[in-house]
Amino acid sequence: MNISIMGDSISTYEGFIPEGHELYYTAEKRAINNLESVRDTWWMQVIEALDAQLLVNNSYSGSQVTGEEFPCASGIDRTSALGKTACGAPSNPDAAATISPDIILVYIGVNDFGFAVPCDRNYAESPEEPTFREAYATMLRRMQANYPSAHIVCGTVLKPRKAFDPTWSFDEKWSYLTPLDEFNERIRFVAAECGADVADLAAAAGGPAYDVEDDLHPNKQGHAQIAALWITELRRLGILAEKESM
Numbered sequence: 001m002n003i004s005i006m007g008d009s010i011s012t013y014e015g016f017i018p019e020g021h022e023l024y025y026t027a028e029k030r031a032i033n034n035l036e037s038v039r040d041t042w043w044m045q046v047i048e049a050l051d052a053q054l055l056v057n058n059s060y061s062g063s064q065v066t067g068e069e070f071p072c073a074s075g076i077d078r079t080s081a082l083g084k085t086a087c088g089a090p091s092n093p094d095a096a097a098t099i100s101p102d103i104i105l106v107y108i109g110v111n112d113f114g115f116a117v118p119c120d121r122n123y124a125e126s127p128e129e130p131t132f133r134e135a136y137a138t139m140l141r142r143m144q145a146n147y148p149s150a151h152i153v154c155g156t157v158l159k160p161r162k163a164f165d166p167t168w169s170f171d172e173k174w175s176y177l178t179p180l181d182e183f184n185e186r187i188r189f190v191a192a193e194c195g196a197d198v199a200d201l202a203a204a205a206g207g208p209a210y211d212v213e214d215d216l217h218p219n220k221q222g223h224a225q226i227a228a229l230w231i232t233e234l235r236r237l238g239i240l241a242e243k244e245s246m
Contacts, residue, residue, distance in 0.1 A: 001050060002053055002055040002099060002102050003052045003053065003054055003055060004054075004056045004103075004104045004150075005054075006073055006143075007058070007106075007108050008061060008063050008073075008110065009024035009059070010024070010042075010216070010217060011041070011107060012059045013038050013044075014026060014030075016038055016057050017057050017060070018058065018081065021060045021061075021071070022071070025041075033219040034219055034220040035220055035223070036220070040220050040224075042227040042230060043105065043107075045223070045224065046105065046230045046231060049234075049240065052102075055083065056081065056101070058082055063108070063111060064115060065109055065112050065139055066112050066130050067130060073139050074136070074138040074142070079142035079143050082100075082147060083099055083101060084099045100150060101147055102150060103153065104150050104152045106153065106155060106196075108157075109136070109157045109184075110157050110180070110216065117130070117132050118130075119133060119183050119185075119186050120133040132186055133190060136190045140194040144195075152191075153197045153233075154196050155230065156187050156188065156202040157183060157184055157187070158201050158205055158208075159207065160212040160215065160216055160218070161208035161211060161212070162212060163221075170215075173215060180202075181202070197239075199234065199237065201226070201230065201233060204229050204233060209226070210222035210223075
């Protein structure tokens with residue numbers, strides 16, 4: 001079973017994202033966050049739980065869903081780069097002998113929230129302003145057109161916490177923006193509209209869910225916490241059961 005990832009900085013790791021993609025977890029950042037190997041990342045823990053293989057980790061630090069220009073996740077470039085050629089190079093769906101993902105795990109959206117992208121048309125200041133809801137739908141539909149046999153699972157976005165500072169609040173830090181919960185509501189709605197599954201990590205967590213050293217990026221414990229929520233949701237969706245019966 002081949003798994004591809006669509007993500008942002010939280011899902012980057014040196015040597016496991018496409019060449020030229022912006023990286024968050026450099027050697028320095030890995031040391032700060034106590035990440036000893038790629039097996040400490042949330043996505044590799046999920047892939048191992050599925051007894052699967054990584055096909056493409058199409059993650060880019062700082063990227064949003066919204067927009068058409070690279071590196072936006074709804075753009076043509078990234079939605080067509082979740083497979084590989086038979087020789088192992090990243091490929092678009094039109095290339096000969098493309099290996100397509102069996103499952104695409106989507107975990108992205110916090111940068112749209114962080115950069116105050118309108119979450120839907122009701123929040124936009126003009127009819128021309130791009131919105132998160134529309135961009136997320138474009139991203140899913142392009143993935144489905146490019147990889148029609150792939151099972152797409154969209155993760156709602158989690159809130160971090162600082163175990164060493166219980167007074168710190170993610171909500172207070174970002175209080176001038178549209179609440180993150182509003183973006184998660186759009187993920188749920190658009191996924192249902194497009195026929196994709198939702199791993200409702202935020203609902204399962206019920207609040208701040210993962211540990212950080214900074215204000216956003218999971219440390220080793222935080223990645224394990226995110227992975228545990230993904231695994232719980234994939235079991236609820238029957239995807240782990242599908243794997244076990246193969």
